Amino acid sequence: MDFSDTPEEAGFRAEVRTFVDEHAPHYLAPFLAKSGFGNTHTGDYDTLTEAKKWQKTKAEHGWACLMWPTQYGGRGASPMQNVIWSQEEGLYGRLSSLFIIGQGMCAPTMMAYASEAHKQRYLPKLASGEEVWCQLFSEPHGGSDLAGLRTRAQKSGDEWVINGQKIWTSGAQHSDFGILITRTDPDVAKHKGLTMFFLDMKSPGVKIVPIRQANGNSEFNEVYFDNVRIPDHQRLGEVGEGWRVSITTLMNERMAIGGSIPTGFPEIYELVQTLSLDGAPAVENPAVKSRLAGWYVKAAGLGHNASRMISALSKGEMPGPENSMGKLVAGNMMQDIAKFALDLQGQAGSLVDPEIAEGAARFQAMLLRSPAVRIEGGTDQILRNIIGERVLGLPEDLRADKGMPFNKIPTSQQDKS
Amino acid sequence: MDFDFSDEQKLLADQVKRFLDENCDSRVVRSVLEGEADFAEAVWQGLADLGLHGTAIPETYGGTGAGYLELCLVAQQLGAHIAPVPFASSVYLVAEALLLWGSEAQKLIWLPKLCTGEVKGALATTESLTQLRPQDVATTCSGDRLNGTKLVVSDGGIADLFVVLAQPESGSPTPALYLVTADQVQVQAVDSVDLTRNTARVTFAGASAQLLTGEGWSALQKLYDRAGVLFAFEQLGCAQAALAMAVAYAQERFAFGRAIGSFQAIKHMLADMYVAMKLAESNCYYAAWALANNSADLPLAGATARVAATQASQLCARDNIQVHGGMGFTWEFDCHLYYRRANYLALELGSLSEWEARLVDHLPLQQSA
Numbered sequence: 001m002d003f004s005d006t007p008e009e010a011g012f013r014a015e016v017r018t019f020v021d022e023h024a025p026h027y028l029a030p031f032l033a034k035s036g037f038g039n040t041h042t043g044d045y046d047t048l049t050e051a052k053k054w055q056k057t058k059a060e061h062g063w064a065c066l067m068w069p070t071q072y073g074g075r076g077a078s079p080m081q082n083v084i085w086s087q088e089e090g091l092y093g094r095l096s097s098l099f100i101i102g103q104g105m106c107a108p109t110m111m112a113y114a115s116e117a118h119k120q121r122y123l124p125k126l127a128s129g130e131e132v133w134c135q136l137f138s139e140p141h142g143g144s145d146l147a148g149l150r151t152r153a154q155k156s157g158d159e160w161v162i163n164g165q166k167i168w169t170s171g172a173q174h175s176d177f178g179i180l181i182t183r184t185d186p187d188v189a190k191h192k193g194l195t196m197f198f199l200d201m202k203s204p205g206v207k208i209v210p211i212r213q214a215n216g217n218s219e220f221n222e223v224y225f226d227n228v229r230i231p232d233h234q235r236l237g238e239v240g241e242g243w244r245v246s247i248t249t250l251m252n253e254r255m256a257i258g259g260s261i262p263t264g265f266p267e268i269y270e271l272v273q274t275l276s277l278d279g280a281p282a283v284e285n286p287a288v289k290s291r292l293a294g295w296y297v298k299a300a301g302l303g304h305n306a307s308r309m310i311s312a313l314s315k316g317e318m319p320g321p322e323n324s325m326g327k328l329v330a331g332n333m334m335q336d337i338a339k340f341a342l343d344l345q346g347q348a349g350s351l352v353d354p355e356i357a358e359g360a361a362r363f364q365a366m367l368l369r370s371p372a373v374r375i376e377g378g379t380d381q382i383l384r385n386i387i388g389e390r391v392l393g394l395p396e397d398l399r400a401d402k403g404m405p406f407n408k409i410p411t412s413q414q415d416k417s
Numbered sequence: 418m419d420f421d422f423s424d425e426q427k428l429l430a431d432q433v434k435r436f437l438d439e440n441c442d443s444r445v446v447r448s449v450l451e452g453e454a455d456f457a458e459a460v461w462q463g464l465a466d467l468g469l470h471g472t473a474i475p476e477t478y479g480g481t482g483a484g485y486l487e488l489c490l491v492a493q494q495l496g497a498h499i500a501p502v503p504f505a506s507s508v509y510l511v512a513e514a515l516l517l518w519g520s521e522a523q524k525l526i527w528l529p530k531l532c533t534g535e536v537k538g539a540l541a542t543t544e545s546l547t548q549l550r551p552q553d554v555a556t557t558c559s560g561d562r563l564n565g566t567k568l569v570v571s572d573g574g575i576a577d578l579f580v581v582l583a584q585p586e587s588g589s590p591t592p593a594l595y596l597v598t599a600d601q602v603q604v605q606a607v608d609s610v611d612l613t614r615n616t617a618r619v620t621f622a623g624a625s626a627q628l629l630t631g632e633g634w635s636a637l638q639k640l641y642d643r644a645g646v647l648f649a650f651e652q653l654g655c656a657q658a659a660l661a662m663a664v665a666y667a668q669e670r671f672a673f674g675r676a677i678g679s680f681q682a683i684k685h686m687l688a689d690m691y692v693a694m695k696l697a698e699s700n701c702y703y704a705a706w707a708l709a710n711n712s713a714d715l716p717l718a719g720a721t722a723r724v725a726a727t728q729a730s731q732l733c734a735r736d737n738i739q740v741h742g743g744m745g746f747t748w749e750f751d752c753h754l755y756y757r758r759a760n761y762l763a764l765e766l767g768s769l770s771e772w773e774a775r776l777v778d779h780l781p782l783q784q785s786a
Contacts, residue, residue: 001419001420001421001422001423001486001705001706002418002419002706003703003704003706004418005418009418018680025434053736080418083418087592137607222476269780273782283777286770286774289773289774289776289777290770290773290774292773292777292780293720293724293772293773293774293776293777294728294773296721296776296777296780297696297700297721297724297725297728297776298696300700300703300721301695301696301697301699301700301721301725302696302699304420304699304700304702304703305695305696307418307420307698308420308421308699308702310418310420311418311419311420311421312421315421322691322695325691325692325695328692329692329696381681381685383688383690384681384684384685384689385681385684385685385688387688387691387692388678388681388684388685388687388688389684390665391687391690392687393664393666393668393681394667394668394676394678394679394684394687395668395675395678395679396679397679397680397681397684398675398679400664
């Protein structure tokens with residue numbers, strides 16, 4: 001067990017530090033420091049423009065998508081080098097949130113299933129941020145039960161014709177391409193009739209409608225498909241193998257977001273050091289200490305879990321389903337922290353205007369965003385199922401639709417009308 | 418960075434596990450529980466014969482000098498097997514105190530005997546029905562004579578050597594730590610929640626005492642920083658064993674025509690136990706490194722491991738009973754053994770709220786968001 005850099009790691013770190021010092025957009029640092037909970041702050045600068053600019057600079061110097069092979073725009077770096085990169089990129093990494101889905105989930109799927117020509121055409125531009133990708137999986141009728149999705153793809157000559165609707169697509173409005181899971185055969189069991197594609201988001205018949213969220217923001221979209229045509233060579237994997245292909249994407253989701261979920265701990269710790277409670281700094285109150293210690297233990301534990309995963313990866317081991325716990329812990333923690341932080345501020349805690357009550361506004365933003373963290377990318381309940389079944393080896397729950405052809409699966413009365 | 422135990426260390430852990438599987442099963446634990454013995458003497462001697470008492474004691478003093486990472490793994494196995502032996506008291510507390518503050522002569526007398534298992538140790542601090550504070554210590558030492566009563570001493574009834582917290586009558590601003598041998602004390606057995614652990618009230622009436630260190634209170638804090646990691650590994654082992662017992666039962670017990678582990682109410686409870694255990698495990702691993710390397714991070718890392726492991730062991734032991742339903746509340750099922758041990762360990766080295774406060778007091782002042 002050793003937590004210090006090896007000489008090679010130290011040399012690599014110095015190299016990264018030099019690049020970041022020389023090229024990072026330092027003028028954005030004060031704004032980025034205040035980012036979090038679904039927002040990337042760049043002050044008066046346009047976030048999309050700044051994000052693309054930083055990504056392009058990184059790509060030009062060989063610091064984009066470090067772990068990808070060089071021929072696709074990466075650096076062929078090791079997992080450990082990638083961690084060192086993230087540590088040293090620091091705040092500026094917050095500019096990458098726009099690219100996480102494309103680079104972290106779409107790209108590994110493309111690498112595994114796209115033709116060589118497609119890989120060479122699409123991956124370098126995905127790495128450099130020139131093109132943005134999104135992931136079209138969830139549907140109004142298929143969220144936790146993803147394999148229950150209904151968007152149809154029907155073969156027509158060398159093309160497929162797509163009709164249906166996706167939902168909760170983050171970044172669709174900025175995206176140039178997307179990977180799309182569809183139903184190609186409704187007569188077989190639900191997992192067996194699916195097929196994956198990638199498509200140009202500017203294709204005729206694609207309509208993107210932003211969702212107004214419960215917290216008032218719009219990070220997500222609905223995407224409608226009306227006779228959208230996709231050439232067969234943009235199919236990823238065999239017809240009917242879409243479920244297996246989607247597993248590649250979702251496994252990488254865990255890695256893409258696994259170690260980087262905010263918990264709210266630094267924010268609450270900062271607050272209790274300055275906020276007065278009963279005439280003294282709140283941090284001196286035993287009840288506050290108890291809560292704080294409980295959260296620190298979780299935040300530190302998640303950090304060490306992530307380091308253990310990287311350490312295992314660097315020895316050639318694959319990350320397992322146990323990493324599902326990261327978001328499960330962080331989402332609940334963030335919600336609890338926000339509630340407690342506001343409680344400490346009395347009635348003024350209800351204010352959401354940062355001009356009047358900066359602390360309250362900050363934690364109200366956290367409070368209002370936190371319910372989504374417990375749902376997006378796998379609900380708390382689905383994550384507990386994954387831990388129970390795939391880590392602990394418990395038997396599956398009974399499934400009413402097991403083995404049943406998709407078009408015979410019972411649905412609610414409302415759906416039938 | 419390499420965040421794992423080495424293959425040699427894992428091999429040692431496996432060896433300890435096999436020894437305890439064979440020699441410290443539930444029948445052995447229950448023989449102490451039922452009062453047939455004060456502790457499991459054969460297990461104690463067997464561990465000593467394997468050289469495990471001296472895992473972190475230098476060879477000069479009779480140990481193997483393997484190190485603290487190794488000792489952490491031994492602790493984890495002892496916790497998993499609810500071993501009814503005075504290992505924590507003797508090794509993590511008394512031997513550790515001697516290594517830190519003992520004179521060369523004291524080390525040479527006691528450490529080799531602690532390594533062979535000939536001598537068992539105990540730490541005597543608590544006197545009242547409240548959490549421990551330095552200003553409340555009423556046991557005194559005048560010259561080399563110690564007077565007072567310690568209310569709860571783990572392994573006090575079987576110890577040969579005591580490390581005692583007492584106030585020097587010379588008017589020192591802090592209590593000091595003394596060494597006292599068993600022939601100088603009166604012990605009276607008391608029952609604790611964990612009947613598999615020996616616990617006693619120990620009275621000192623003019624007991625002959627040797628000073629170990631005058632800065633007793635800060636010494637005690639330093640001892641807790643280190644022992645906290647080792648206790649945390651015992652708690653981690655206890656949590657893992659209770660979780661494994663619960664998972665096994667959920668797979669084999671059928672109700673309503675199916676394994677109860679297929680019900681989400683049970684499955685999600687087990688998932689939450691796993692999460693608590695895993696958070697404790699990662700915090701323990703980091704603290705093991707901090708202990709082995711005398712890192713400046715040790716007080717925070719140790720408190721973090723201790724808090725996480727207390728939470729995990731209490732949760733896993735509690736919900737192991739819940740998964741078992743009515744059978745979990747019988748004397749016959751082993752669920753209560755984990756429940757007792759988890760709740761004993763949670764109080765043995767300072768309680769959860771005390772460790773939570775220690776943790777927060779060691780957080781670096783400003784953490785920018």
